[in-house]
Amino acid sequence: xxxxxxxxxxxxxxxxxxxxxxxxxxxxxxxxxxxxxxxxxxxxxxxxxxxxxxxxxxxxxxxxxxxxxxxxxxxxxxxxxxxxxxxxxxxxxxxxxxxxxxxxxxxxxxxxxxxxxxxxxxxxxxxxxxxxxxxxxxxxxxxxxxxxxxxxxxxxxxxxxxxxxxxxxxxxxxxxxxxxxxxxxxxxxxxxxxxxxxxxxxxxxxxxxxxxxxxxxxxxxxxxxxxxxxxxxxxxxxxxxxxxxxxxxxxxxxxxxxxxxxxxxxxxxxxxxxxxxxxxxxxxxxxxxxxxxxxxxxxxxxxxxxxxxxxxxxxxxxxxxxxxxxxxxxxxxxxxxxxxxxxxxxxxxxxxxxxxxxxxxxx
Numbered sequence: 001x002x003x004x005x006x007x008x009x010x011x012x013x014x015x016x017x018x019x020x021x022x023x024x025x026x027x028x029x030x031x032x033x034x035x036x037x038x039x040x041x042x043x044x045x046x047x048x049x050x051x052x053x054x055x056x057x058x059x060x061x062x063x064x065x066x067x068x069x070x071x072x073x074x075x076x077x078x079x080x081x082x083x084x085x086x087x088x089x090x091x092x093x094x095x096x097x098x099x100x101x102x103x104x105x106x107x108x109x110x111x112x113x114x115x116x117x118x119x120x121x122x123x124x125x126x127x128x129x130x131x132x133x134x135x136x137x138x139x140x141x142x143x144x145x146x147x148x149x150x151x152x153x154x155x156x157x158x159x160x161x162x163x164x165x166x167x168x169x170x171x172x173x174x175x176x177x178x179x180x181x182x183x184x185x186x187x188x189x190x191x192x193x194x195x196x197x198x199x200x201x202x203x204x205x206x207x208x209x210x211x212x213x214x215x216x217x218x219x220x221x222x223x224x225x226x227x228x229x230x231x232x233x234x235x236x237x238x239x240x241x242x243x244x245x246x247x248x249x250x251x252x253x254x255x256x257x258x259x260x261x262x263x264x265x266x267x268x269x270x271x272x273x274x275x276x277x278x279x280x281x282x283x284x285x286x287x288x289x290x291x292x293x294x295x296x297x298x299x300x301x302x303x304x305x306x307x308x309x310x311x312x313x314x315x316x317x318x319x320x321x322x323x324x325x326x327x328x329x330x331x332x333x334x335x336x337x338x339x340x341x342x343x344x345x346x347x348x349x350x351x352x353x354x355x356x357x358x359x360x361x362x363x
Contacts (some may be wrong), residue, residue: 009050012114013038016107023048030081032056044184046106051113056082056332062166066173075179076148079168080250085248086163090163092117093160094221098152100145101244104157110163120244125228133233134234139275142231142244142263143282146256150287154221154253163220169218169225170254172250173181179305189316190361199356207350214255217298222254226262228269233281257286257295259304267310267329273339307337327363334362 013019014178026047036048057073059082069076081087085108101120108115125142129135158165183203187194195203223230233243260283264276268274280299284292290315311333313327341350 005052008112009048009114012112013048013116018046018116019109021046028363038116043107045119047103047117047119049085049115049117051085053081053111053113058082059084059166062168068252070177075160076178077173077176079170079252080122081165083111083113084110084165084249085115087158087165087251088115088197089160089163090160090165091248091251093163094155094158094203095245095248097304099148099239099241101232101237101241102248103244103246108163108353120234120246121230123233123244125231125233128233129269135280136275138228138231138233139263139279141233141240142226142284142294143260143279145240145243145245146226146263147261147286149223149259150220150225150256151163152221154219156261158251167221167251167253170222170252171260171320172215173212174252175214175305176207177205178313179211179308180312181310181317184224185312185316185320186357186361189320190357190363192361196242199352202352207305207351210305211265214258214302214305215299216256217255220253220256222252222258223248224252224258224262226248227266233335240308255298255302256290257302258306259300261299265303265307267307267314267336270332297343297345300340300346302339304346304349307333307340309330311337330363 010019013021018038018040020041023036023122024039026035026037032052034050036050037044038048057075059227060072060076060079064072064076069079074080075082089105089108089110090104092102096104101122104118106116106118121243125135125138129138154167156167158167165332179202182193183200185194223245230246230248233247234242234244239240260280280296284290284295311330313344315330315333318326340346
């Protein structure tokens with residue numbers, strides 16, 4: 001990291017009254033963000049978020065056409081926030097205003113891409129479960145957060161002071177460009193021939209109804225990366241606030257099934273089919289207005305789309321860039337994808353994968 005960046009961070013912390021805080025780097029992920037834990041002189045523990053603005057491509061202007069979004073790059077096309085501190089600050093405030101446990105923002109500099117946050121602790125769902133905590137109560141609480149979130153009408157713009165962020169829809173283009181990354185990256189990783197024009201045209205035709213349903217159903221606030229490594233257990237709080245929320249800056253208005261696909265088909269840990277079914281039943285029992293059969297159909301289709309995206313852009317791409325640790329998650333994600341493709345409504349896509357991605361290329 002450049003000395004200029006470090007100087008700006010040091011000045012930001014000084015301006016926030018934290019010049020004397022001890023800084024400890026926390027484990028990172030596939031993003032361009034860095035996190036540190038701050039031990040303030042008064043004993044308070046805080047989180048320091050560093051998102052260099054130049055590290056990401058442009059975000060999506062609210063009124064951009066599809067062609068303009070594609071020209072701007074993947075973040076704009078897929079409607080990702082590119083780590084925007086404005087997105088984080090505004091989204092965190094909206095979540096807290098609706099009774100949920102997003103971190104309080106202690107200080108921020110949107111232009112610099114810096115923020116100091118409340119430290120919600122280390123009780124990640126994934127860590128607690130690995131240490132022996134029963135998983136079902138945690139997943140029930142996570143589903144209940146979804147139920148509470150989806151009772152709130154999502155605004156067009158999220159606002160917190162000078163931080164403003166449009167809450168766009170997870171539309172056809174965003175779904176398509178994300179899913180299509182499988183076509184781009186998987187052949188390179190698996191060592192198979194690139195998909196030809198005929199296979200690509202069939203892929204487009206098979207996925208189009210899924211993306212249309214996803215866009216038509218985009219009606220609720222959606223975290224977008226809702227899984228056990230972004231959820232913290234806060235048992236001293238009550239109700240849905242017992243679940244601490246992280247990494248929500250890419251939030252959109254999306255189909256009610258979207259966050260459930262991330263939660264119940266977690267690429268980083270096994271979710272048994274029985275737990276998945278029980279949690280879907282919990283959600284749908286609390287939402288009797290929903291058509292259960294249609295919802296599960298959409299859930300399976302969107303979960304398949306998400307699995308293809310993860311296999312392509314997240315795992316294969318990262319592995320090809322030298323981050324081989326992501327290969328460990330691939331077999332699990334293939335199992336989820338195959339679970340979804342076994343649904344009777346997905347016979348066309350199952351046949352496409354069976355023809356074009358042989359078993360030995362699914363690893």
